Structure formats: C-alpha cells, structure tokens
Amino acid sequence: MARGDRRVQGLARVAVVVRAGAAPLWWFGVLAAGVGVLPSGVTGRRIGVMAGAALFIIAALVVSYARRKRYTALARGAARAGKHDVLQDRAVSVRNWRRAHRWWVVLAFVLALGSSFAVPAAGGMLLAGAGAGLRLKAAWLGRRERADDVLLWIRVDWLDKRNGAPAGKPVKGYRSTGIAAGDATPGGARRSDVFA
Numbered sequence: 001m002a003r004g005d006r007r008v009q010g011l012a013r014v015a016v017v018v019r020a021g022a023a024p025l026w027w028f029g030v031l032a033a034g035v036g037v038l039p040s041g042v043t044g045r046r047i048g049v050m051a052g053a054a055l056f057i058i059a060a061l062v063v064s065y066a067r068r069k070r071y072t073a074l075a076r077g078a079a080r081a082g083k084h085d086v087l088q089d090r091a092v093s094v095r096n097w098r099r100a101h102r103w104w105v106v107l108a109f110v111l112a113l114g115s116s117f118a119v120p121a122a123g124g125m126l127l128a129g130a131g132a133g134l135r136l137k138a139a140w141l142g143r144r145e146r147a148d149d150v151l152l153w154i155r156v157d158w159l160d161k162r163n164g165a166p167a168g169k170p171v172k173g174y175r176s177t178g179i180a181a182g183d184a185t186p187g188g189a190r191r192s193d194v195f196a
Helices: 014-019 022-036 045-065 068-076 090-115 120-148
Strands: 010-013 149-157 174-177
Touching: 010 014, 010 090, 014 120, 014 149, 014 174, 022 090, 022 120, 022 149, 045 090, 045 120, 068 120
Parallel strands: none
Antiparallel strands: 010 149, 149 174
8 A cells, every 4th residue: 555545444453354263263163173072983082183183283383374474574564554544443343254254164163063973073173273373373463563563454445355364465555553553452352441
C-alpha cells in the first residue's frame, strides 16, 4: 500500500485473523481424539495414539512455520495507518473468520472421527495440532510486534472470501499502528483492561 494513499479502509489485526481458527481446531481436535480413542480401529489404540502424537507435532510445526517469510516481508514494508482508517474490533474479526469456516471445521471434525475406526485418535490429534500451530504462529507475530513496537493490520478487503489468508496473494502490504491501538494485545489475545 502506498504511503500517499489516504483512502479510508477497514483494518483487521493480522494476528487476530491468524489466531481465530486456533481455538475451534484445538477443541474439536481434542474432542475427536477423546472420542476416537474408544474404538480399537484397524491399527489398535497404542499405534493410533503414537501416530496421532507424531501427526500433532508435524501439523503444529508445519502450520506454525508456513509462510513466515511472506509475513516478515509484509511486516517490514508496513505503512502507517491513517487517522481515518477504521480499526476492526477483535471480536468482529474472530466472528467473521469462524462463521466463514464453520462448515470446514465441522467437516474436519467428522473426518477426524471417521478416521478413528482405522487409526484411533490420530485424526483428532492432527486437527488439534493444526490449532496449536495457529496459536504458535500468532505468538510469533506477537513477539515481532513487541520487538518492533507496532501492531500489524491488514485491509479487510484483501482477506479472502472466507475472511482468512492474511498473507495471501491479494495482500499487497500491511498497515501499522502504535502498540496501544485496538482491543487486542500483540499476538491477538483479548486485552484484559479493554474496559478499564
């Protein structure tokens, strides 16, 4: 985004968009793994849980580290947000992401449950690992924000049609504000003192 462009834009926090899927994926994954450990499956519970643990670690690492260079490049070139730009509330960004992805998450949950009849608990642990990876990525973004003493924002019209992909191809750059702007901390967590 060019620094001279003064058009008013709605801005969503990058870390909030990344973090929005972490809780649903984690909790649906834990539930699927808990229920999925009941059938003995084709492989047996022990092998299923061991495979699930490996899948959890792999998913968490892959999701956490995916596209970090792209995030870093976008953050490095962030332009200062204009005084008329509208900062989207954290709750709105989270709600938009979760509404747009709700059927995908439910489908992933059903598939994780179904896979338990072959490999007990593994599908649920894979899903939980993806949620953990999103949380780790948001925490990494939060550390960058603290180090640079800025918060990173993205134009809402550059998010994809499901209100996600904050480092996707349509994204031409981020905006930045001071560390106290908005109602989410670095990393996208809710500010405890937002109503203080």
